[in-house]
Every structure is written in structure tokens, then in C-alpha cells.
Amino acid sequence: MLSGTVHPKRPTPAWWSRTSFAGRLPQSDRDALLRLGGRQEFPHNHRLLRQGEPGRHLLLLTSGRARVVVDDVRSIALRSSGDLLGELSYLDERPRSASVIAVGTVVARRITATAFDHFLRDHPTAIRPFAQVLADRLRAADKRTVAASHDVTTRVAATLCELAAADGDRLTVNVTQRELAQLVGASQVSVHRALRRLARDGLLDTRHGSVVIRDEVALAQVAEEDRNCIT
Known part of the structure; x- marks a missing residue:
């Protein structure tokens, strides 16, 4: 079970990257997204998601940064404010493919799979930004493969x-x-x-x-x- 302290405070949208999921959304969709789940704060080096563990919930990173790590050794990406974490397990219901570790203090919202299902159903204009995020990550994986040489x-x-x-x-x-x-x-x-x-x-x-x-x-x-x- 994910630990963390729950707070009512909402984040400031200006902090978010425009290429993140939240940063791509229309304001009305973003407001609805921020009503999902609860705010949780995590200290530096806290493991937000663990590779190999089951779980379909997502985390919306609203402040701070986190490292995506494979086999507890190799960092393959950095995630920042507005990014979704755990989207692959949400989609395919398989164990986490990587761990996510806080870089400094991190604030996120924990969103259940059911809540995110309803969000996409009720806000169809969010589906394309979600697909764009997935496409970006696939392209990044392809680039890492090419860059190895x-x-x-x-x-x-x-x-x-x-x-x-x-x-x-x-x-x-x-x-x-x-x-x-x-x-x-x-x-x-x-x-x-x-x-x-x-x-x-x-x-x-x-x-x-x-x-x-x-x-x-x-x-x-x-x-x-x-x-x-x-x-």
C-alpha cells in the first residue's frame, strides 16, 4: 500500500510541463482531473511505485520530480509536474515494469483505475492527450535503443x-x-x-x-x- 500524507491543498497549474498529460488538457478537464484521488506528499528517495508489484492505480505528479528506474539500477527517464505515473499497468493490468523514485520532495495524487476510467468516459477530450503521452514514451524508448550505439x-x-x-x-x-x-x-x-x-x-x-x-x-x-x- 502506498504511504504518504494526505492534504487538501491543490497544486498550481503553472508548474506543469506543457508536454505532460495535465499540461496538454483543456482547463475544464484539468480541473476535473485534480478532483480525483487525494493529495499525498513523499520525501526524497521514497519509492512511489515498485517494479514487479501488481497495481492499477495511477499517480499524477503535481510537484517535484521522480526517476523511472529499471532493476533498481538504471534510470531511464525523469518525470515532472503534470506527468502520469503507472499508466502501463493501468492499461494492461500487468505488474509494474519499472520503479519510480522521488527526487526531492514530491507531491502527487493517487487515482484509482476505476476513477480514471470514469474520467476518460466523462471527458473524451482527454483521450487524445493521454494517447499522445503514450506515443511520446514509445518514441523515447525507441530513441534510447538507437542512442545506445x-x-x-x-x-x-x-x-x-x-x-x-x-x-x-x-x-x-x-x-x-x-x-x-x-x-x-x-x-x-x-x-x-x-x-x-x-x-x-x-x-x-x-x-x-x-x-x-x-x-x-x-x-x-x-x-x-x-x-x-x-x-
Whole structure:
């Protein structure tokens, strides 16, 4: 059973990424979504979902970030405000395919499968945004498969582009070098070297706990993307 403290306070929509499920919804649908379940707060490193466990409930992340982790070792994605967690088990009724771990304090709403069924039934305009989220995650999985054959610098650039887009197209990406190394699938030393190379070329600056993108077009070219990182 998921632990956490229940509070009545509602989150501020401005915090949410526009590419998240909540961020894609019309205001009326978003308001209805926020009436589902109850608000729960979790501390840093709390395991919100556990790989291999049964369960069809979803979590709507309303504040903070969380890591998606496979086999308790490899981080494959970061989720931020407005994202849904646990959508695959909701759909196929199979055990969780990955764990989700809080990065700092996280606030989420726990939504039962039945409640989400009713939400989609009563708000059909939310079905397409839900499908778009699933499509985005499938594309991200495909990119990870292709990126495995790329050098570390290319993978770092691609991951920063993805995080910037997921965080509302912001030039400042809040990610530590340790988190970035886990997402890229490389050592911190290798990621540090790649960041230094990209910084030397004027594409970005590194700060404590974040990366500032200076040239999103050039960074996308390094990432072998067919578009800008941000637009």
C-alpha cells in the first residue's frame, strides 16, 4: 500500500510541463482531473511505485520530480509536474515494469483505475492527450535503443534536449551530473567530460544541479535531432 500524507491543498497549474498529460488538457478537464484521488506528499528517495508489484492505480505528479528506474539500477527517464505515473499497468493490468523514485520532495495524487476510467468516459477530450503521452514514451524508448550505439557526447546532448522539451521548453535544465549519467547510461566521469566539451564549444554552461543551454540549435545538431531542442 502506498504511504504518504494526505492534504487538501491543490497544486498550481503553472508548474506543469506543457508536454505532460495535465499540461496538454483543456482547463475544464484539468480541473476535473485534480478532483480525483487525494493529495499525498513523499520525501526524497521514497519509492512511489515498485517494479514487479501488481497495481492499477495511477499517480499524477503535481510537484517535484521522480526517476523511472529499471532493476533498481538504471534510470531511464525523469518525470515532472503534470506527468502520469503507472499508466502501463493501468492499461494492461500487468505488474509494474519499472520503479519510480522521488527526487526531492514530491507531491502527487493517487487515482484509482476505476476513477480514471470514469474520467476518460466523462471527458473524451482527454483521450487524445493521454494517447499522445503514450506515443511520446514509445518514441523515447525507441530513441534510447538507437542512442545506445552513439558516443557519450551525442547521448548527453540528446538527453538534455529531451529534458528541456519535457520541462516546458526551458533553457535551464534542472538535472545533476549523477542523474544525467544514469539517464545516459555512462559513468559520471564520461558525462563530465562530454559536458566540458559542449561547454567549451559554447553550447551550454554547467551550474550546481543544472545545465543552461546556450545554443539549442547546435545542441540539437550534436544530438542528431531533426529539429531544435526547444522549439
